[in-house]
Amino acid sequence: xxxxxxxxxxxxxxxxxxxxxxxxxxxxxxxxxxxxxxxxxxxxxxxxxxxxxxxxxxxxxxxxxxxxxxxxxxxxxxxxxxxxxxxxxxxxxxxxxxxxxxxxxxxxxxxxxxxxxxxxxxxxxxxxxxxxxxxxxxxxxxxxxxxxxxxxxxxxxxxxxxxxxxxxxxxxxxxxxxxxxxxxxxxxxxxxxxxxxxxxxxxxxxxxxx
Amino acid sequence: xxxxxxxxxxxxxxxxxxxxxxxxxxxxxxxxxxxxxxxxxxxxxxxxxxxxxxxxxxxxxxxxxxxxxxxxxxxxxxxxxxxxxxxxxxxxxxxxxxxxxxxxxxxxxxxxxxxxxxxxxxxxxxxxxxxxxxxxxxxxxxxxxxxxxxxxxxxxxxxxxxxxxxxxxxxxxxxxxxxxxxxxxxxxxxxxxxxxxxxxxxxxxxxxxxxxxxxxxxxxxxxxxxxxxxxxxxxxxxxxxxxxxxxxxxxxxxxxxxxxxxxxxxxxxxxxxxxxxxxxxxxxxxxxxxxxxxxxxxxxxxxxxxxxxxxxxxxxxxxxxxxxxxxxxxxxxxxxxxxxxxxxxxxxxxxxxxxxxxxxxxxxxxxxxxxxxxxxxxxxxxxxxxxxxxxxxxxxxxxxxxxxxxxxxxxxxxxxxxxxxxxxxxxxxxxxxxxxxxxxxx
Numbered sequence: 001x002x003x004x005x006x007x008x009x010x011x012x013x014x015x016x017x018x019x020x021x022x023x024x025x026x027x028x029x030x031x032x033x034x035x036x037x038x039x040x041x042x043x044x045x046x047x048x049x050x051x052x053x054x055x056x057x058x059x060x061x062x063x064x065x066x067x068x069x070x071x072x073x074x075x076x077x078x079x080x081x082x083x084x085x086x087x088x089x090x091x092x093x094x095x096x097x098x099x100x101x102x103x104x105x106x107x108x109x110x111x112x113x114x115x116x117x118x119x120x121x122x123x124x125x126x127x128x129x130x131x132x133x134x135x136x137x138x139x140x141x142x143x144x145x146x147x148x149x150x151x152x153x154x155x156x157x158x159x160x161x162x163x164x165x166x167x168x169x170x171x172x173x174x175x176x177x178x179x180x181x182x183x184x185x186x187x188x189x190x191x192x193x194x195x196x197x198x199x200x201x202x203x204x205x206x207x208x209x210x
Numbered sequence: 211x212x213x214x215x216x217x218x219x220x221x222x223x224x225x226x227x228x229x230x231x232x233x234x235x236x237x238x239x240x241x242x243x244x245x246x247x248x249x250x251x252x253x254x255x256x257x258x259x260x261x262x263x264x265x266x267x268x269x270x271x272x273x274x275x276x277x278x279x280x281x282x283x284x285x286x287x288x289x290x291x292x293x294x295x296x297x298x299x300x301x302x303x304x305x306x307x308x309x310x311x312x313x314x315x316x317x318x319x320x321x322x323x324x325x326x327x328x329x330x331x332x333x334x335x336x337x338x339x340x341x342x343x344x345x346x347x348x349x350x351x352x353x354x355x356x357x358x359x360x361x362x363x364x365x366x367x368x369x370x371x372x373x374x375x376x377x378x379x380x381x382x383x384x385x386x387x388x389x390x391x392x393x394x395x396x397x398x399x400x401x402x403x404x405x406x407x408x409x410x411x412x413x414x415x416x417x418x419x420x421x422x423x424x425x426x427x428x429x430x431x432x433x434x435x436x437x438x439x440x441x442x443x444x445x446x447x448x449x450x451x452x453x454x455x456x457x458x459x460x461x462x463x464x465x466x467x468x469x470x471x472x473x474x475x476x477x478x479x480x481x482x483x484x485x486x487x488x489x490x491x492x493x494x495x496x497x498x499x500x501x502x503x504x505x506x507x508x509x510x511x512x513x514x515x516x517x518x519x520x521x522x523x524x525x526x527x528x529x530x531x532x533x534x535x536x537x538x539x540x541x542x543x544x545x546x547x548x549x550x551x552x553x554x555x556x557x558x559x560x561x562x563x564x565x566x567x568x569x570x571x572x573x574x575x576x577x578x579x580x581x582x583x584x585x586x587x588x589x590x591x592x593x594x595x596x597x598x599x600x601x602x603x604x605x606x607x608x609x610x611x612x613x614x615x616x617x618x619x620x621x622x623x624x625x626x627x628x629x630x631x632x633x634x635x636x637x638x639x640x641x642x643x644x645x646x647x648x649x650x651x652x
Contacts, residue, residue: 108466110422132469134426 001187002050004208005088012186012208016179018172020203021096021195025089029075032092033068042066042095045074046205049087053207058082064095096204098195099155099164103173105135105180105189113180117142117173119151120193127151135177142173155196168201169194185210211331211394211402213300215342215384217276218247220349221268221299223290224281224306225251225259232281232305235351236339240279242355243346248273268297276300279339279349284308284317287335291321295328303349304335310390311336322392332393333386338368341375341385344408350387357381360410360493362403364388364396366417367443370482379629380486383408395420397428404432411493413485414440414476426474433475437492440476441485442467477648484644487636491645494632495610498578500650501527503571504552506583507559507590511614511639512552515581518643524650526551527576536573540566551577557587561594568599572606579610579649581642586617592624600631610649614642 004012006025013020022039025048026032036043047060055061059081062074078090100120108114111134118130131148133141146152146169157163172194180186190207222240226233237259240249250273251259254266265271268278268290278299280290284306294302302325309318318335325332333340339350343358352375359381365371368387375385383406386399396419403409412432419425429438442464471478479485502524506512516526529537529551537549542562546555553571555563564584571577584595592615603611613628613635615621625635636642 108422110419111426111466111470112423114466114469132465134466134470134473 001209003048003053004186004210005050006048006091009206009208012179012183013203013206016175018175018179018191018203019201020206022094023091025091027089029072032075032090033071035092036065036071037068039092039094041071043071044091044093044095044204045071045078046091046093047078047082047087048089048091049082049085052082052085052087058085093204096195096202098197098202099161100193101155101169101196101201102130102190102192103176103194104191105176105186107180107187108134113177115145115173115177115180117145117169118149119154123149123151124192133177135180137174137177139170139174142170142177145173146170162198164196164198165201169196172201172203211301211398213276214303214331214333215340215347215402216345217300217347217349219250219273219276220247221250221252221271221275221278221297222281223252223268223278223294225253225256225262225264227259232351235353236279236281236305236349239348239350239352239355242348246346250275268293268299271297274298277349278302279305281305281351284312284314284335288317288320288324291324295324295330298328299330301331301333303333303337303339304389304392305337305339305351306334307336309335309392318390318392325393330393334389335392336368337389338371338387340387341382343382343385350385352385356385358408359383360408361413361489362386362406362409362411363413363415363489364399365415366396367415370415374482374486380490383410391420395424397421397425400425400432400438401428404435410436411489412436412438413489414438415482415485416440416442417444418442422470426470429471429474429476438474438476439479439485439488439492440471441479441482442471483641487634487641487645488648490634491610491612491648494634495612495649496608497649497651498608498610500652501525501576501578502646502650503527503574503577503580504583505555505564505567505571505580506552506585507555507557507564507587508583508585509554511583511585511616512554515583515639515643516552518640519647522643522647524643524647527574529553529571530574530576533570533574536570537566540570542566557585558589559587560589561591561598564595565598565602568602569605572602572609577609579612579646581612581614581639581646583614583639583642584616584621586620592617592621593627596624596627599628599633603631603633610646612636612642612646614639 024035042064045062065071065074102118102120102124104116106114113135115133118124123129129150131145155164188209191203194203224233225237251262251264253264256264278294341348348355356375360383362384364386371387537543553567555567628635
């Protein structure tokens with residue numbers, strides 16, 4: 001069991017039309033900084049490695065990095081935290097805002113790929129408010145799945161909040177379903193969080209396990 | 211499978227009359243149908259069993275054999291199955307245990323290969339057998355033969371099946387204890403029952419399925435034609451995955467099953483009681499639109515019933531003007547001040563008041579089904595009430611009625627009468643509500 005490399009992950013996400021935030025992988029701080037400036041602060045740094053399954057727990061994640069100075073210190077800090085560990089590189093990502101949702105897949109021995117949808121943050125961590133389907137599913141079933149969660153009303157504009165792009169989420173679930181169904185070596189997937197606004201749904205954290 | 215469930219000839223290998231043995235139970239049960247089909251006992255160690263001559267081998271029988279039942283020690287099963295193959299039997303049930311469930315995977319695989327080679331459908335091993343009550347076929351070692359009816363029950367557990375056939379309120383079309391599924395699996399039986407005219411409802415107890423995707427494909431198809439109700443054991447997650455993804459830990463075995471059942475149109479229930487309550491209502495009562503009436507002689511139970519209904523989204527419509535004026539005009543209803551739904555006919559209600567109440571509600575166009583509650587008051591006329599309910603059900607056959615006659619000995623015969631007439635009675639209003647809920651078209 002290992003995490004798919006960033007390059008492979010990128011290929012698979014593009015192939016199945018799963019949109020993710022601007023992300024590049026670096027081993028050199030200087031090159032990484034150039035990219036960060038290019039996409040504009042604030043940015044996020046995350047370690048990417050075959051065997052690091054919980055990046056935050058090893059101190060491999062820094063978010064909301066506002067300027068060059070903070071970037072350098074964050075980079076150094078991550079390098080220190082993961083010293084001695086075998087890594088592929090450090091990801092530089094744009095900071096995306098929106099409501100957090102989570103998508104996932106686990107391949108079940110009996111039934112094949114099981115898809116999961118839930119609201120991010122405490123909804124998934126503590127309340128475990130999630131819906132499941134066995135792949136493959138179509139758009140209609142994906143919408144039904146979203147509506148099944150208790151947190152759906154929050155996405156749907158409860159308490160004066162802006163209604164998010166539900167069609168975009170549904171499309172993402174269907175694409176995840178296709179991916180899971182066709183890429184048999186993939187054992188499980190976490191897209192958590194996916195940031196959704198009224199206009200789009202964008203994956204900001206991905207973990208594909210083979 | 212038709213030959214297995216409707217055999218014209220049966221061979222039992224391992225027949226015995228020694229009380230307490232599996233062979234004894236099987237011999238005794240199979241003999242129940244001795245006037246309806248040919249029965250052959252095989253046991254090289256015995257001259258005869260229950261007065262029937264024993265053969266040394268199935269190959270010594272000249273006539274054709276539709277169904278062979280094997281109840282011999284596991285180590286000789288293989289040889290017996292080869293003989294069954296040579297005999298070209300229509301199907302075989304291996305009752306013997308000591309295979310996959312005991313860690314003997316290779317032995318089970320060998321048997322599967324032999325039956326496949328001879329193209330013989332196989333049930334088991336490690337099972338109780340099958341029962342087809344409508345033709346008095348009990349090819350199992352269950353303690354009794356249940357009543358015939360229209361519920362098919364498929365069970366991975368044999369012992370559980372025993373306890374089910376012992377309930378005399380249920381009638382069955384087919385009963386299968388399918389054991390280790392070395393040959394025919396759960397999905398194959400569901401597929402067979404799809405076109406079985408005696409089966410209206412398929413009821414299942416299972417621990418796991420052999421081929422998840424095959425199960426989903428077949429169950430999705432059959433559930434469109436007949437309700438499938440299931441209970442699954444082994445829900446607690448033993449080993450949550452070590453590291454891996456978050457999704458992995460959230461999915462859990464039971465959630466996968468819940469999802470698979472839902473996507474296949476299978477009604478998954480929590481308790482055995484619910485399994486049989488739902489099977490009974492779906493097999494004996496008509497489906498209806500939302501909108502349920504309640505008639506009760508106890509106000510409190512009426513309110514409790516309304517609570518349960520609202521939890522499940524069941525509408526309790528107000529009575530129409532026509533119904534209200536009908537109730538107003540009735541002499542029997544004089545004492546009943548508050549005429550509404552639930553209709554509280556009061557504790558001192560005699561049968562005449564129940565009759566007027568029930569019929570008025572059944573005539574109401576917004577009321578599509580009825581829950582009738584009766585608590586045993588000093589004057590309550592249980593038997594008369596039961597008779598009235600059956601008469602009115604016959605008069606309004608499209609509106610399902612479920613009853614909740616509460617009490618002990620005093621209501622026993624009334625309940626028996628209701629059940630005899632396919633009107634289910636429950637000892638708790640919640641069960642009655644859940645059952646009628648299963649009938650509402652949504």
